[in-house]
Amino acid sequence: MEEVINSIRRASELVQNLQQDLPNLANQPETLSLSIDQITQAFTDAKEKLLLISRHTQTSESPPMLLHETTPQQPQMDATLIQEWLRSSHAVTMDQMFQMQLASMAGREVEDSERTIGSEGDQGQGIHASSSRPRRRSREGNQEKKKILVPAPQFGNTEMPPEDGFTWRKYGQKEILGSKYPRSYYRCTHQKLYECQAKKMVQRLDHNANIFEVTYRGKHTCHMSSTAPSSVPPEHILVDITQNTNTISSQLSPSVNLTLHPATATAATTSARGGPSTSRYAGDYPVLDMADAMFNSGSSSGNNSMEFLFSPTEDKSDAN
DNA sequence: GGTATTTGACCTTA
DNA sequence: TAAGGTCAAATACC
Numbered sequence: 001m002e003e004v005i006n007s008i009r010r011a012s013e014l015v016q017n018l019q020q021d022l023p024n025l026a027n028q029p030e031t032l033s034l035s036i037d038q039i040t041q042a043f044t045d046a047k048e049k050l051l052l053i054s055r056h057t058q059t060s061e062s063p064p065m066l067l068h069e070t071t072p073q074q075p076q077m078d079a080t081l082i083q084e085w086l087r088s089s090h091a092v093t094m095d096q097m098f099q100m101q102l103a104s105m106a107g108r109e110v111e112d113s114e115r116t117i118g119s120e121g122d123q124g125q126g127i128h129a130s131s132s133r134p135r136r137r138s139r140e141g142n143q144e145k146k147k148i149l150v151p152a153p154q155f156g157n158t159e160m161p162p163e164d165g166f167t168w169r170k171y172g173q174k175e176i177l178g179s180k181y182p183r184s185y186y187r188c189t190h191q192k193l194y195e196c197q198a199k200k201m202v203q204r205l206d207h208n209a210n211i212f213e214v215t216y217r218g219k220h221t222c223h224m225s226s227t228a229p230s231s232v233p234p235e236h237i238l239v240d241i242t243q244n245t246n247t248i249s250s251q252l253s254p255s256v257n258l259t260l261h262p263a264t265a266t267a268a269t270t271s272a273r274g275g276p277s278t279s280r281y282a283g284d285y286p287v288l289d290m291a292d293a294m295f296n297s298g299s300s301s302g303n304n305s306m307e308f309l310f311s312p313t314e315d316k317s318d319a320n
Numbered sequence: 321g322g323t324a325t326t327t328g329a330c331c332t333t334a
Numbered sequence: 335t336a337a338g339g340t341c342a343a344a345t346a347c348c
Contacts, residue, residue, distance in 0.1 A: 170325060172340060185339070189324090201339090 011042030146216040152209065166220065168200060180206050190222035197221065 168186035181204035188196040197218040
């Protein structure tokens with residue numbers, strides 16, 4: 001466990017260094033990028049060590065470990081210590097670490113998901129609504145599907161999964177047999193404008209209401225800028241549906257109770273009512289904001305991530 | 321008035 | 335035929 005703490009400590013030092021050097025690095029995106037890579041690597045190292053510890057402590061009959069859940073086998077004490085330590089001595093909180101870890105995981109795991117879940121090239125062609133209702137719904141296997149688990153916010157609107165960088169319009173909700181919670185159906189807000197066929201279904205897990213299962217289908221064709229989200233949504237936690245839940249949970253968080261900042265938990269659908277969500281963290285964590293902006297390169301605000309990076313910090317507070 | 325959400329009905333598929 | 339997925343009218347919000 002000491003190694004884990006050392007890794008986190010090292011990562012946090014890198015964050016602090018970066019934060020201090022930020023004014024000097026503002027015009028050096030490559031150097032910035034390198035620094036962020038180092039930070040994410042450091043956190044990833046810590047996470048992997050935590051995973052190892054977690055697996056050692058888990059017994060075969062222990063239930064699937066999910067976010068916000070702790071089992072008697074888990075080193076809860078260590079997790080608490082880490083959190084306390086981070087709170088007391090560093091500006092990086094666990095939820096922010098979580099964001100960064102997820103961000104660093106996303107790049108790798110998107111590819112895995114493409115291999116394991118994605119089917120073939122028929123992306124989003126299965127559904128074409130028309131006035132004459134020739135509804136051609138492609139069921140399982142006919143369309144690329146990505147299933148991920150997203151931790152529910154603990155504050156604010158806990159009914160919605162955290163924003164994923166796209167704007168969605170809800171078009172249906174359905175009670176699902178055998179499930180405690182209804183499933184919500186969303187499609188891309190720009191479906192008509194750009195004929196974007198991306199859709200997603202959101203449902204709480206039966207055994208853990210703190211986790212949303214989000215299934216993405218189809219691909220976004222509504223990109224409007226180079227900084228717009230890629231065709232693959234930012235994967236918070238990817239789930240290979242062929243794997244068991246232990247794998248899923250270990251990707252979520254090995255042994256630490258993590259909390260999401262309410263600002264990250266904006267409604268899944270950013271509509272004209274609330275306007276696009278731009279705020280992410282209410283606190284003063286420019287580096288984390290920056291990392292978030294870079295890794296979750298898909299804010300519905302449409303802001304260019306580099307603009308976000310290099311805009312004056314006082315402006316950023318206005319955005320909050 | 322425009323846009324998003326809700327919700328019952330309808331359609332498709334296994 | 336049941337269940338899941340979608341439509342579209344009604345409603346709400348800005």
